[in-house]
Every structure is written in structure tokens, then in C-alpha cells.
Amino acid sequence: MTDREILRLESVGFVRESRQILSDITMTVRAGERWALIGPNGAGKSTVLSMCGAVAHPTRGTVHVLGRKLGRVDIRELRESIGHVNPRHSPGSPLTLRQVILTGATGTTELMSRWVPDALIQARADELIEMLGLAGLEAAAWPTMSQGERGRALIARALLPDPPLLLLDEPSTGLDVAAREQFLATIDALHRARPDLATILVTHHLEELPATTTHAILIKAGRVHAAGAAHEVLTTEMVSGCFDHPIEIEHRSGRWQARAAARG
Structure with a gap:
């Protein structure tokens, strides 16, 4: 500190x-x-x-x-x-867990049109998925996830830009x-x-x-x-x-x- x-x-x-x-x-x-x-x-x-x-x-x-x-x-x-975790976060389309996390790079609810995350962002997402115990859920659709899984995913999303x-x-x-x-x-x-x-x-x-x-x-x-x-x-x-x-x-x-x- x-x-x-x-x-x-x-x-x-x-x-x-x-x-x-x-x-x-x-x-x-x-x-x-x-x-x-x-x-x-x-x-x-x-x-x-x-x-x-x-x-x-x-x-x-x-x-x-x-x-x-x-x-x-x-x-x-x-x-x-600034990372922001809001449990009322609600994508308008059925994004996967990984896609929701990647929206943290743009600060948007949806993936931006024609935006492609670079290798560093992809690696950062992988690191956070592992750290927050979400490995194996990358392809899970947001609407099907439990509230606990969503909570951890939103932390990963907020932390993506470090x-x-x-x-x-x-x-x-x-x-x-x-x-x-x-x-x-x-x-x-x-x-x-x-x-x-x-x-x-x-x-x-x-x-x-x-x-x-x-x-x-x-x-x-x-x-x-x-x-x-x-x-x-x-x-x-x-x-x-x-x-x-x-x-x-x-x-x-x-x-x-x-x-x-x-x-x-």
C-alpha cells in the first residue's frame, strides 16, 4: 500500500x-x-x-x-x-461470458462493431478468467449463468483495463x-x-x-x-x-x- x-x-x-x-x-x-x-x-x-x-x-x-x-x-x-461492478448489468444480446468480459476494454454493454481485441487484451481476459475461477465457462451464454458466475464475470470485466x-x-x-x-x-x-x-x-x-x-x-x-x-x-x-x-x-x-x- x-x-x-x-x-x-x-x-x-x-x-x-x-x-x-x-x-x-x-x-x-x-x-x-x-x-x-x-x-x-x-x-x-x-x-x-x-x-x-x-x-x-x-x-x-x-x-x-x-x-x-x-x-x-x-x-x-x-x-x-475506473472499474465498475454493477449487478444490474444487462447486455441486450446473448453474449458469452468471455464477450462480456471483453466489453470492459471499451466500457460498453455490447461488443463494438468492427472492434477486435488485440493479443494483450485477449491474454488479460484469459488471466482474469483463470484468477476468478471462471475457466471452462468462457462460452457460457450470459442469460444461462448463475448470479454468482455473473458477479465474478463482472469483476473480470471491470478489471480488464487494469x-x-x-x-x-x-x-x-x-x-x-x-x-x-x-x-x-x-x-x-x-x-x-x-x-x-x-x-x-x-x-x-x-x-x-x-x-x-x-x-x-x-x-x-x-x-x-x-x-x-x-x-x-x-x-x-x-x-x-x-x-x-x-x-x-x-x-x-x-x-x-x-x-x-x-x-x-
Whole structure:
């Protein structure tokens, strides 16, 4: 891990249709840090992630992604350096697993017309297929794959251009318990294999956090409720305050668990 800055949001505010969505959001992510972004429904998590992914611009404040300030950079070029795992990814045509992974080179949902991946991209795809336990599934059609297989394929797609920043938007959506645990083991293995990779994972559930999580930010009503080292932020007091409900937090064997606490 290095001290290289990957992402910085400074006093960010965001207004949509006269409604204040975010206010005074500040956070800095450095190489090798693995952040959890947590908060109630409607708290503004998706909007924060859209800033991190250079998809939305702030109404106020500044956002620097990979050393470049939003508003002063070619957004399309910048996005090519950001991996994004979205479980709602849905190709319009029945692509194979390998084809879906290759779309990571162009940042598109479909394969681009007349585009042919070069030998380096092909080799990179082979490496990721092997690393993520997808060998033998290269020709599987996307509609026939399990949610767990799709999740791993989307990680491979996001990593194809070898980005320094990986965003995971509720990646456990639709997974059963076994598939979720397999997916989290994959994320932990990825962190160990790529120690300088910075990640931000959005979730509602602390049970869906990989053991390699290092930092956390709690968002409440569009503001930062707490941010910092995971073990200092993901506590009973902090999480209960964020969700306005008594929630007991346990950290055991590297993983977090949450359950409603008895009132009074």
C-alpha cells in the first residue's frame, strides 16, 4: 500500500430538481484502501458513488479522481481508468461470458462493431478468467449463468483495463448465502492479489463486507455521519446513529454482523 491519492471529494454538495441530495461530503481514498459506503435507503450513497465514478458532477465543492478534477477532464477517458461492478448489468444480446468480459476494454454493454481485441487484451481476459475461477465457462451464454458466475464475470470485466480504482455497487444483490460467501472470498483474494487496488463497496448490509475492508463511511440524509478506519466507524454507536435504530454490531473472525438491539 502507498500514500498515493486515488480519489478526493471536498465539501461536495449536489442538488437535483431543487432538492438537496448531498451536503458537505468530504472523503479521501488512497491506493490500497478498501472502503465500505453504507447508509439507509435514500441517504445519497448512489449519488456519492456516481461522483467517484465520474458519472455525476457536484453542484458545489470539488471532486478529484485519479488526480484529475471533474469539470476539467475528458470524462470518457477518465472512466476508462475506473472499474465498475454493477449487478444490474444487462447486455441486450446473448453474449458469452468471455464477450462480456471483453466489453470492459471499451466500457460498453455490447461488443463494438468492427472492434477486435488485440493479443494483450485477449491474454488479460484469459488471466482474469483463470484468477476468478471462471475457466471452462468462457462460452457460457450470459442469460444461462448463475448470479454468482455473473458477479465474478463482472469483476473480470471491470478489471480488464487494469484500473487503480474499483467501484462495487451492491455487488451481492440477488445472491444466495453460499454465492455471497463465494463472492466475498473472491473479493478478498482480489485484494490480496492487487494490494494497491483501491475499492469502494456500497451495501446496506454489514454481513456483505469482505474481511479485507479497511475503511468505512456512513452516509445519513446526504451528509457524512462518520468516516475513517473500519473498526472505528462500524460500531454499535455509530451504525445505530446512522440508521436511527438500535443495532448491535459484532466483529468476529474478520467479518461484521449486525442485528437489531432490544430497546430500553
